[in-house]
Amino acid sequence: MTSITTPTTRNDLAVKPVEKGLLRFIACGSVDDGKSTLIGRLMLDAGAVYSDQLVSLQVESEKHGTNGGEIDTALLLDGLEDEQQQGITIDVAYRYFATKKRKFIIADTPGHEQFTRNMATGASNVDLAILLVDATKGVLTQTKRHAFIVSLLGIKHVVLAVNKMDLVDYDEGTFETICQEFKRFAAKLEITDLRFVPLSARHGENVAEPSAKMLWHADGSLLHQLETVYTGSDRNLRDFRFPVQWVNRPDETFRGFSGTIASGGIRAGEEIVALPSGKRSRVRSIVTMDGPLEEATAPKSVTLTLEDEIDVTRGDMICRPGNQPHVSRSGEAMLVWMSEQPLQLGRPLWFKNVAGRAICEVESLRYEIDVNSLHRTHAQKLGLNAIGRCSMSFHEPVVYDAYDRNRKTGAFILVDRITHETLAAGMFLEHDMSGESGEGPASFLPARKIKSQVAPELRSQRYGHEPFTVLLTGLPASGKTTIAKQLEQRLFDLGAIGMFIDGEAMRQGISKGLGFSTEERSENLRRGAEVAKLLNDSGQFCIAAFCAPEEAMRQKFVEIVGSHHVVHVHLDASVAACRARDTTGRYVAADNGQIEGFPGVDVIYQKPPAPDYTIATEDRIDVEELAGKVFAPFCRRTNVVANLSEIVFREDSI
Structure with missing residues (x-):
């Protein structure tokens, strides 16, 4: 039987092309290590240079004479005239090429220490880093600096490419010595996948194809490493984060929230929460230009519509209720300082991340990292290219994750509010990280609970009383601060050790920048609770005077300090009084709309259902009686205050 075949056209033979994976990588290292030469050679040998580009490259190579008459592949990337004249890379150059197995986007970054900021910029969004080392020089300080930044930026895959092997006669011993030296340094870093490749970029040895001059290396060429490295597990699929970039309202019938999914995925019908408000709803639909979807994952750009009309605006973050990022007015972060003007503590700056922007201050600088030894050094400021850990405060709640958990929502930049210069790149750390001991980037390690060597019983014996906190709550001007001051004086006269704090004093220091909205009052009270806990832990008393209009936050205060330490006294006075x-003048300002969310005016003050004591402050306040009531349960009646029971701690006064 004879088979019959019919002619086929190009359309008949057309098949859907296989989708290639994309690898973003960076090439970095010290100056003159051959980064641009390597990438140019990689593109040339991979067939990514067109014939007209090749002709132009030959002309430019003869013109500059930088490679002894041979083609200088570095000129494919050193596009700036200054770069070509000096033979160095100044700016970050991005190039694209593809092989049969993969597509690539390359960032060629500067090697000079002066341009470390450019290197950090280029490394901020890549999957893999090629660290070049000159075989004749070995591992240099700048190599270590770049390796530390790569680790800090969460790049898990690193290839140490030992270049210029032709200058050491392709010696295996030289290669192994350099690899061992770098391994010792990299052991202190968070690099999970470290590979080593010997090569000669100038002559194309072991760049795209294995080299016959280095048969002792059995792990393949550099291009083989790039084509086979697996990055699928690097994607964050567990944390759904959707920063709202635009409220889409084309007409009165449609209201959606548009943006790019930063990480994870979402399905129609799933429950979500909008931050920082905390309002919940469900996804009604996932809308795209190509039609509705049942499910969408990062980095898809979509519009979400919700079942309920909750308040969501540009800059909010949508996520799952059971998997939420931090929402806070403070944070710990590592900064790579990128400006020639040094860091100034307390100076208002623009904070910008994937969700939006806010005004912030760098409150304190914990330490600076010596990139050569990874030791921490005390510093008052950060200069150009310096790296340090700092504490930050924000003028409004900021939504973020720790960077090592989610690179998209854990990264940010700091910008000058006047010149709009980018001052620093930052990476958030976890709230509970101490980073106060050890070597290396230990701020990535879980914090240890620090326990004092002084037993609480010994403190109580010395002070003559147990540690305690008196929480005074009530409407603004109900007498809280007046009573707190007099109560502090009375207890001090009786021999007790401690101090008072109030909301206004907190706002002049620890809570600088907070206003009087419901959220800001809650945050101020939370910080006050932390201060009270520290005082109690040291064996002292604390008199805390706060408006605290919400019962939930009062309960949070008690939870932080410890219910066994807190006496809650509510001062009951009418709004008129x-x-x-x-x-x-705050009541008048609230009446005129100058202050929003003011308790007793446009926000209801939630009276506590079961305080330890309720004292009417409509007319007269008996401070001595109050002192006796709150202090007596904590008296140790030691010889330090042996006479206190006769003075104020009479049983009939309680």
Whole structure:
């Protein structure tokens, strides 16, 4: 039987092309290690240079004479005139090429220490880093600096490419010595996949194809490493993060929230929460230009519509209720300082991340990292290219993850509010990280709970009383601070050790920048609770005077300090009485709309259902009686305060 075949056209033979994976990588190292030469050679040998580009490259190579008459592949990337004249890379150059197995985007970054900031910029969004080392020089300080930044930026895959092997006669011993030296340094870093490749970029040895001059190396060429490295597990699929970039309202019938999914995925019908408000709803639909989807994952750009009309605006973050990022007005971060003007503590700056922007201050600088030894050094400021850990505060709640958990939502930049210069790149750390001991980037390690060597019983014996906190709550101008001051004086006169804090004093220091909205009052109270806990842990008393209009936050205060240490005293006074004694003018400002969310005016003050004591402050306040009531349960009646029970701790006064 004879088979019959019919002619086929090009359309008949057309098949859907196989989708290639994309690898973003960076080439970095010290100056003159041959980064641009390597990448140019990689593109040339991979067939990514067109014939007209090759002709132009030959002309430019003869013109500059940088490679002894041979083609200088570095000229494919050193596009700036200054770069070509000096033979160095100044700016970050991006190039694209593809092989049969993979597509690539390359960032060629500067080697000079002066341009380390450019290197950090180029490394901020890549999957793999090629660290070049000159075989005649070995591992240099700048190599270590780049390796540390690569680790800091969460790049898990690193290839140490030992270049210029032709200058050492392709000696295996030289290669092994350099590899061992770098391994010792890299052991202190968070690099999970470290590979080593010997090569000669100038002559194309072991770049795209294995070299016959280095048969002792059995792990293949550099291009083989790039084509086979597996990065699928690097994607964050567990944390759904959707920063809202635009509220899409084309007409009165449609309201959606548009943006690019930063990480994870979402399905129609799933429950979500919008941050920082905390409002919940469900996804009604996932809308795209190509039609609705049942499911979408990062980095898809979509519009989400919700079942409920909750308040969501540009800069909010949508995520799952059971998997939420941090929402805070403070944070710990590592900074790579990128400006010639040094860091100034307390200076207002623009903070920008994937969700939006806010005004912030760098409150303190914990330490600077010596990139050569990875030791921490005390520093008052950060200069150009310096790396350090700092504490930051924000003028409004900021949504973020720790960088080592989620690179998309853990990264940010700091920008000058006047010149708009980018000052620093930052990476958030976890809240509970101490980073106060050890070597290397230990701020990536879980914090240890620090326990004092002084037993609480010994503190109580010395001070003559147990540690305790008196939480005074009530409407503004109900008498909280007045009572707190007099109570502190009374207890001090009786021999007790401690101090008072109030909301206004907190706002002049620890809570600098906080206003009087419900969220800001809650945050101020939370910080006050942390201060009270520290005082109690040291064996002292704390008198804490706060408005605390919400019962939930009062309970949070008790939870932080410890219920066995807290006496809650509520000062009960009418709004009229508080208005009459107000000397700050805040009630009038609230009436005029200058202050929003003011308790007793446009926000209901939630009276505590079960305080330890309720004292009417409508007219008269008996401070001595109050002192006796709150202090007696904590008296140790030691010889230090042996007479206190006769003075104020009479049983009939309680």
